[in-house]
Amino acid sequence: MGRYRYILSYGIRDSWKYARDGWGIALHRICSRTGSFPPSLAHYFVMKYSRIGDVVLDPFSGKGTAPLEACLNGRIGVGNDLSPEAYVLTRAKVRPVPKRRVLEWIDYAERRLDPSSYEVSEVDDDVRAFYSNYTLRQILAVRDLIDEIDDEDLAIFIKAMMLGILHGPTKIHLSVRCSHSFSMAPGYVKRYVKENGVKKPKRDVLKCLRIKAERVFKDGIPSVKGFAYMNDARSLPIEDESVDLVVTSPPYFNMQTL
Ligand SMILES: C[S@@+](CC[C@H](N)C(=O)[O-])C[C@H]1O[C@@H](n2cnc3c(N)ncnc32)[C@H](O)[C@@H]1O
Structure with a gap:
């Protein structure tokens, strides 16, 4: 336990918790999905722990919130989800068309x-x-x-x-x-x-x-394109060393519904 430090989100001065409701570009709201984290949370970690050009991965990307925030901020957003519906949403966000x-x-x-x-x-x-x-x-x-x-x-x-x-x-x-x-x-x-x-x-x-x-399309789309996969997170076709930051919220145990 000693290796980990738990931090209450409201205790962080510039916490995502202080973002207004509906924060983030309209593309985030292409489709609702339960269990998603707010775009402001993904934004916070992407900005704090990665640089422009870095690869940011979410191996359980759900509706693609973290990869989209990564692409919007000049990182290469990579998302993966075993659920076909989540894959579609993630891919639409990292490879949107005009x-x-x-x-x-x-x-x-x-x-x-x-x-x-x-x-x-x-x-x-x-x-x-x-x-x-x-x-x-x-x-x-x-x-x-x-x-x-x-x-x-x-x-x-x-x-x-x-x-x-x-x-x-x-x-x-x-x-x-x-x-x-x-x-x-x-x-x-x-x-x-x-x-x-x-x-x-x-x-x-x-x-x-x-x-x-x-x-x-109200707020535009990111100029950087990312990648989306539909794999079991345990067998991702990605080399560990090629990823600079992981931002994710994994499923609860035994919760994959496929
Ligand atoms: C808590 S949700 C992630 C939500 C995401 N952070 C968002 O903002 O939309 C967890 C996701 O893990 C996916 N999942 C569950 N088991 C998986 C596995 N073995 N490999 C990849 N994805 C998996 C589920 O389909 C679900 O979309």
């Missing part, structure tokens, strides 16, 4: 989208619990259009934006009103919808995506 390309793709998708040929009866009942058939058909059509994208960074970025609107409480969220940071239990949602006569919203998916894009 706003123009996203808007061009949405224009293209609006011309191509044909939800009428999609059958929602093939979708798992637990997924249908969240969406009106009208919205779900569009989600399926958008998914197929994303699959056609050649540029992987663009495809990942659009996926990350879709993850950000798939469920939540506002008018740009596609599901019945629910939490935006975790997916609620389908059984609960089914019961709630039935007992309270809740109408599943009919959304124009690409319109919601366009609004999301306007918000996400």
Whole structure:
């Protein structure tokens, strides 16, 4: 125990705890996810313990908060997460595409989208619990259009934006009103919808995506690009010596859900 010193965060003069709510560029908020640390915390450690050009790694990067703060501050942010959804969010943050390309793709998708040929009866009942058939058909059509994208960074970025609107409480969220940071239990949602006569919203998916894009790019994107991996942290394809700083919050024991 003697080797470690525990410090209370409020005791640090320039602590991240004093940052205002919502601190950090809008790209951080592309999608909510439980268990994330605030951007101000990542910023604090990146600035304090690394220099410009350093490699900053988060082996359990979740939604990519630490790698994004690293890239924003001239470091090379590297993120890794075993969860495919976390990988998409991390990669969107360390390899974002310009706003123009996203808007061009949405224009293209609006011309191509044909939800009428999609059958929602093939979708798992637990997924249908969240969406009106009208919205779900569009989600399926958008998914197929994303699959056609050649540029992987663009495809990942659009996926990350879709993850950000798939469920939540506002008018740009596609599901019945629910939490935006975790997916609620389908059984609960089914019961709630039935007992309270809740109408599943009919959304124009690409319109919601366009609004999301306007918000996400509000404060720009980092000029430095980083890297994202989807590996078990115990077998990362990275040499120890190539990393200058690790900023991370590991999972609780036995908490990997894959
Ligand atoms: C507490 S969260 C990290 C949150 C992150 N700091 C953020 O701001 O979003 C821990 C992450 O570890 C990931 N994880 C769990 N076991 C893992 C493993 N063996 N290898 C890589 N990632 C793992 C989970 O998917 C989860 O995203």
